[in-house]
Amino acid sequence: MGLAWWGGVALWWFCDDAFINYRFCGNAHDGHGFVWNPPPFLPVEGYTSFGWVAGLWLVWELLGVEPPQAAIPIAFAAGLVILWVVARQLQRLALPLRGERWRPWLTAVVLLGIAGNHSFATWLSSGMETSVYSLIALGWTLLAFGCRAPGAAQPMRPLFGLAGLAAAAHLVRPDGDLLVLATLAIAAWSWWLGRRAGAVLAGCLPLLVPLVHVLWRKGFYGEWQPNTYYAKVVAPWPESGLRYLYCFCVEQALWLWLPLAVAWLLRQGLRHGLAPLWRQRWPALVAVSVWLAHVGYYTLVVGGDHFAYRVFVHLVPLCALALPRLCLDLWAEVRWAVAVALLFALGAGVPGWWLERQFVGRELEGYVRTAPRLPELLRPWVRTYDRHQAWLLVHSVGFRRPLHAVSCALQLQNLPERKPGQVQGAVPGQRLVLRADAIGVLSWALADVAILDGHGLCDAVIARHRPATAAPTIELAQLEAALPAFDADRDGQLGAAELAGAAHLLVAVGPQVPAEVWAELLLALGDSDHDERLTASELLDAVRQLLPPRQMAHEREPPPGYIEALRPNVRSDGGVRRVDPEVVPLTDDELRAVEQRFRAQVGR
Numbered sequence: 001m002g003l004a005w006w007g008g009v010a011l012w013w014f015c016d017d018a019f020i021n022y023r024f025c026g027n028a029h030d031g032h033g034f035v036w037n038p039p040p041f042l043p044v045e046g047y048t049s050f051g052w053v054a055g056l057w058l059v060w061e062l063l064g065v066e067p068p069q070a071a072i073p074i075a076f077a078a079g080l081v082i083l084w085v086v087a088r089q090l091q092r093l094a095l096p097l098r099g100e101r102w103r104p105w106l107t108a109v110v111l112l113g114i115a116g117n118h119s120f121a122t123w124l125s126s127g128m129e130t131s132v133y134s135l136i137a138l139g140w141t142l143l144a145f146g147c148r149a150p151g152a153a154q155p156m157r158p159l160f161g162l163a164g165l166a167a168a169a170h171l172v173r174p175d176g177d178l179l180v181l182a183t184l185a186i187a188a189w190s191w192w193l194g195r196r197a198g199a200v201l202a203g204c205l206p207l208l209v210p211l212v213h214v215l216w217r218k219g220f221y222g223e224w225q226p227n228t229y230y231a232k233v234v235a236p237w238p239e240s241g242l243r244y245l246y247c248f249c250v251e252q253a254l255w256l257w258l259p260l261a262v263a264w265l266l267r268q269g270l271r272h273g274l275a276p277l278w279r280q281r282w283p284a285l286v287a288v289s290v291w292l293a294h295v296g297y298y299t300l301v302v303g304g305d306h307f308a309y310r311v312f313v314h315l316v317p318l319c320a321l322a323l324p325r326l327c328l329d330l331w332a333e334v335r336w337a338v339a340v341a342l343l344f345a346l347g348a349g350v351p352g353w354w355l356e357r358q359f360v361g362r363e364l365e366g367y368v369r370t371a372p373r374l375p376e377l378l379r380p381w382v383r384t385y386d387r388h389q390a391w392l393l394v395h396s397v398g399f400r401r402p403l404h405a406v407s408c409a410l411q412l413q414n415l416p417e418r419k420p421g422q423v424q425g426a427v428p429g430q431r432l433v434l435r436a437d438a439i440g441v442l443s444w445a446l447a448d449v450a451i452l453d454g455h456g457l458c459d460a461v462i463a464r465h466r467p468a469t470a471a472p473t474i475e476l477a478q479l480e481a482a483l484p485a486f487d488a489d490r491d492g493q494l495g496a497a498e499l500a501g502a503a504h505l506l507v508a509v510g511p512q513v514p515a516e517v518w519a520e521l522l523l524a525l526g527d528s529d530h531d532e533r534l535t536a537s538e539l540l541d542a543v544r545q546l547l548p549p550r551q552m553a554h555e556r557e558p559p560p561g562y563i564e565a566l567r568p569n570v571r572s573d574g575g576v577r578r579v580d581p582e583v584v585p586l587t588d589d590e591l592r593a594v595e596q597r598f599r600a601q602v603g604r
Contacts, residue, residue, distance in 0.1 A: 001080055003112060007121030008076055011356070013405035014068070014412065015307070016440030018127030020458065021047050022067040023443040023451075025057040026418060030447070033220075036458040037450040040588040042595050045221040046458030048228050050213060051171030052129035066418070068127065068444075075131040079124040082135050082317050083111055089142060089321060099334030106324055106338050113320045113345025118352020119252065119309045120316050122401050133172045134314035140165040140179050140287075141318060147186065147283035159187060159203030162283075167209040174226060175294060175311075180210050182290045186283045223460075231456040231463035232553045237303030240397050240552065243388040244304025245295065247398065248312050250385050251355075253347030257319050260326045260340070267330060291315065306553045308398045320344070356402065363402035365517045367393045369524050372532075383530070390524035394509070396551040408441060414575045415445035422446055423570055425579035433585065434570035434577070435563050437554075446577070449570060452563060456556035461595070464602040465559045476540055479505060483536055493533040496523065509549040559601060565594045 024034045024047055032038040034053060036046045047053050055074075056067040063070075090107045114120055123130040143158045143165065166183040169176025184207070191200045218224055249255060298304060298311050305311045323344055327337035358368040369386050371379045392398040415422070422445065423432055435452040436442050443451045443458075456462030486502040487494060494502065496519040503518035513521075526534050526542030534542065569583035586594065 001083060001115070004080060004083060004115035004121065004124070007116065007118075008079065008124035011118075011121050011401060012072070012125045013122075013401060014072075014408045015126040015128055015404050016408040016411065016438060018071060019068070019440035019444040021049065021053050021056065021128075022071075022418075024053050025060060025067045026444065026447055028057045029060055036443075036453075040591050041450060042460070042592075042599075043221050044458055044460050045217060045223065045226045046228060046453070048174055048226050049129045049172050050217075051168065052132065054171075071127040072125045075126070075129070076124045078131040078135040079120065082131075082138055083115060085135070085138055085142070086114060086317055086321050087111055090324070093324060093328075095328070095334055096332060102334035102338055106334060106341065109338055109341040109345055110320050110324060113341060113348060114317050116345065116349040116353075117252075117316050117320075118349060118356060119313045122308075122352075123310065123313050126401075128310070129172050130310055130313060133169065133175070134317065136165055136169045136172060136176070137179075137314040138317050138321075140169060141291075144182070144186065144283040144287035148280065159183075159190065159200065160206065162186060163204050163206040167206045170210040171213060174229065177210070178290050178294055180207060182286045183207065185286050189282045189286075227460055227463050228457050230460075231556050233302055234466055234550075234555050236301050237550065238300045240303030240392065240395055240550070241299035241301070243392055244398050245299045245312075247385060247388055247392070248309050251309070251348070251351045252316065252319070253344050254319070256340070256344050256347055257323060260323070260330065264326045264329055291318070303552060304392070304397045306396060306399060307404070308400050316348070320348075355400070359400065359402040363406040365513060366399060366403040367513070367517055367520060369520045371524075379530075383524075386524040390521040391545060393513075394521060394546050395549075396554050407438075411438070411441040415441055418445050418447050420448035423449060423577045423579055425581065430579070431585040432570050432579065433566060433568040434572075435568045449577075452558075452566060452568060454558060454563075455554050456558075457553070459558075461562055461598045461602055462556050462558050465556060465562075467555075467557045476543065479543065480536055480540060483539065493535050494539065495533050496520070499523070499534065499539075506543065506546075509543070509546045559598060562594075562598050565598070566591070 023036065027033065027035050027038060030038070033043070034045075034047075034050075034057075035041070035043045037044075056070055059065055059070045059074075060067060087107060090103075090110060093103075093106075095103055095106075123134070140162060143162050146158060147162075162183045166176065166179035169179045184204070187200050187204050190203075191197055214224065217226075221227070223230075249258070295312065295315075302311075320341075323341050324337045327340050328334065331337070355368065355370070358370070358373065359365075362368065367390060369390075370382050371386050374382060389398070426432055426448075432446075432449040433452065434442075434446070434449050435454055437454040439451055439453050439455075439458065451458070453459045453462065456465070482505065483494065483502065486498050488498055488501075496516070499519035499522050500515035503515035506518060506522075522534060522539060522542045523532065525545050526538040528538055528541075567583050567586055569580050569585055570577050571580050
């Protein structure tokens with residue numbers, strides 16, 4: 001608990017996206033309901049966690065604590081409860097009599113491996129629901145593994161608990177729908193093996209909650225899925241997801257865990273066959289399948305996530321808790337389980353904390369090439385990781401905590417609190433409209449301003465408008481012809497300083513990062529002979545990897561004329577927001593007509 005507390009406090013941060021949730025709470029607090037912009041704007045479900053938003057709003061209403069002050073303590077507490085649940089489970093773990101004296105060591109190593117994990121500590125704060133979802137996922141999985149076939153020595157009792165946790169998971173994240181489907185599969189299995197239909201239906205009663213919520217969503221927002229789904233999932237993107245998963249496996253020591261899991265499966269099949277598992281351990285197989293499907297969906301379809309490992313962090317306690325069982329089944333020696341668990345804890349904990357240290361003073365750069373910072377012996381092992389991390393950054397995938405933390409902190413300095421009247425030149429009753437792309441803190445603080453989200457997370461029209469596929473934004477032949485001008489020493493290669501000088505040619509294919517960071521990115525992507533210089537062919541190979549320039553959660557753009565039709569009349573000038581007196585705001589009827597016209601245009 002102390003290590004988790006220390007790690008969480010050391011990484012304490014606010015995520016700009018968390019404030020999107022808070023704006024919905026603010027509008028509900030003001031009497032408008034869970035809407036992005038108050039009427040006459042049509043409601044949009046620009047959040048992905050109804051339970052989280054509703055819970056924070058309820059805390060505000062009952063206790064008077066606003067969401068930015070309540071969110072992190074709640075998430076932090078959920079993370080500490082995870083440790084307690086894991087500790088309880090480890091105390092129930094069956095050990096050989098001669099290995100009982102090792103139980104305290106085994107428990108300590110597993111718990112320290114979770115508490116000291118950088119990803120676990122990162123998502124104890126942020127202000128998002130990640131830690132709460134991890135707790136629900138852990139509880140549901142343990143209940144599923146505790147189920148046995150009806151009539152066995154340990155009858156199947158926790159169906160109601162499984163359904164309740166699945167319902168909670170659905171409310172906290174759309175990913176929870178997988179747990180709902182899995183619970184139905186377990187209920188069907190129970191009925192098939194002889195449980196009374198009435199008992200099974202009674203156990204599934206909590207699943208009425210997701211059904212009611214989905215019907216309410218359809219009735220209130222007009223959609224079966226949150227608006228964020230349509231904004232983010234443009235087309236399957238395995239090229240991104242596989243890189244994201246690879247980096248997660250490297251940082252979480254799954255290179256150790258996965259071979260053990262495969263060895264266990266082979267041993268199980270050779271000793272007992274897999275058929276008994278289907279009958280007696282169906283719920284456990286369903287639970288494993290759920291998380292494999294979850295990983296597969298984010299890897300092959302979504303392409304990962306904009307944040308580093310947010311969608312996979314619930315696997316940290318699950319993998320750590322599974323490790324002792326794998327080791328005991330393979331070797332039956334508790335001391336070996338302790339040794340492997342310690343190696344796993346170090347392998348999954350050290351990389352993240354070491355990387356966090358490398359970003360000190362370079363937070364806004366978003367990328368650190370690790371190979372040059374490590375001993376020569378380790379460099380061949382991490383160059384592939386560096387290359388994938390560079391690719392992900394250029395495509396706005398897997399951004400690290402320091403980048404988001406510092407960016408959000410800078411915005412909070414400019415807009416530290418939520419209150420009306422922060423737009424200069426505004427008069428009472430005037431409709432204020434502002435177009436923005438980084439919408440979190442801005443949308444929370446400017447409570448009296450309608451925010452037009454340029455990337456569509458909170459806009460039903462933009463979320464469904466996919467611009468025509470753009471041609472490559474850089475001509476490789478022209479780039480190759482321009483390179484000699486940057487080759488200062490005329491050796492036919494470009495070093496880091498020379499690459500930085502040419503970085504302005506690449507702005508159209510990637511994020512806005514300093515020229516020196518572009519040099520690091522290009523070296524990671526193209527330096528095949530590891531001489532810290534790029535030939536023309538190596539540079540062109542690096543640039544080809546950046547095309548087409550897809551951007552995670554930033555691919556949607558407004559349809560032509562849409563933003564202009566809504567007449568934004570608030571301008572930002574050096575951090576100060578002012579009303580443009582030349583813009584005449586829309587009337588309510590005009591605004592409704594614009595939204596209806598463009599929604600029809602994009603098929604909404």
